Amino acid sequence: MKRKIGTALVALFLIFNIAGAVDLYSKPPMWYGNASTVEGDGIVVQFLENRPWYMIWIPGKNNTAVYIVKFNRLIEFLDLDNDNKFNMSIDHMLSHALLYSAMWDVSAKTINISGIIEIRRTLCAIILVQAIGDAGGVAIVGSFNATFVNHIYSANVEVDAIPIAGGKELKIDVIISGWPWINNESKLALEIVFAGMFRGRQGIPRCVHEEYQVKNKHMSRVRLAGEDAGYYAEFRYQEEAKIQQAAHTEPNMANVSSTNCFSRDSAVTWLVYPHFDGTLIHDPSIYVGSEGILEMLLKTPVIGIIVVAAILIIAAILIKRRK
Structure with missing residues (x-):
């Protein structure tokens, strides 16, 4: 027995x-x-209109739920209460750049590294920055280079000691270079909009922000869950970004904070970056999954x-x- x-x-x-x-x-x-779609074992990502707008779902589940993540715009602002947050009702906006209106150059390639297959899709653009003034009108203050490098891997990997789930997670390198600052004390906010399609109808997922740690690295995530969706999506990011002041030099690390505004009508996160010279590199990711053994x-x-x-x-x- x-x-x-x-x-x-x-x-x-x-x-x-x-x-x-x-x-x-x-x-x-x-x-x-x-x-304009990449499909992994547990994730499908469609790039909307060749912009950094993403529709994400589990293979075969797009009739039930599709999550949408939009990198919408960059905002230069004065943090008047010095809380490292972005608050439209308190802080003073100086300029912004509309990521969705840019003309993006797009390339894609497949890479095989020691048997691990990576699909890499890169979006690059030179984007105009508009001043935000009380008098109205549009005043161009300059331009900057924006790059979104998107990675999906066939197996679990670690990037900068952060695990990336093979076939279920999209890693994104957000690269901002040469931002034309108006004020030497200002900061930059990256506006990200969350939405979804649930059983064929547009909607706003329930969003919850939480902090956690991975190998002593401070992380944050926003979990997106549609009603009766059967699975969830997570927007994950490290609470640090790299600042590269010159080529071939060691990058400095800078803290990244966030402001979240979630309601039944809209869901928006602003990632707040400090004032920087040179190039900023931040690497969020988008993950989809269900619960454990299920x-x-x-x-x-x-x-x-x-x-x-x-x-x-x-x-x-x-x-x-x-x-």
Whole structure:
């Protein structure tokens, strides 16, 4: 009897290890140029109108829920209460750049590094910066270079000691270079808008912000959840950014804070960067998933059936033993 129970437990152990291997090495991501879409084992990302606007869903689940993340604009502002937050009703906006109105140059390539497949899609643009004044009208104060480098990997990787889930997470390098500052004391806010399509209808997901740590690195995430969606999305970012003042020099690290405004009608996060010279590099990511074992069972039904069968066998053995 003990041998049967031991055999069943060993079988369960092997099943969960196989499931872990399936999760670690997902199938290679695929790029579909005609649809501006990249598909990984557990995520589909569509790039809307060749802008840094993203529609994200789990493969086969887009009829249920699609999450939308829009990098909308950059705002130079004076932090009048010096709280490292962006508040439209308190702080003074000096200028802004509309990311959605820029003409983006787009390129895509597939990279194989030691058997790990990466699809990399890069958006680059020179964007005009407009002054925000009380008198109205449009005054151009200059331009800057913006780059969004998007990565999806076929297997779990670590980038700067931050784990990235293979086939389920889109890593984004946000690169801002040569911003034309109006004021030497001002800061920069990156405005990000969250939305969604739920069972074919536009809506606003329920958004919750929380802080956490990964290997002593301070992180934040905004979890997006649509009602009855069956899965969630997370916008993740490190609470530090790199400042590269000159080429071939070691970057400095700068703190990144955030302001969140979530309601039934809108969901917006502003990432706040300090005043900087040179180039700022920040690397958020977008992840989709469901809950633990449920995710594994949905993803691999055969494993789910085997697990349930093994549990029933163990239960039957224990009941028989008691009799």
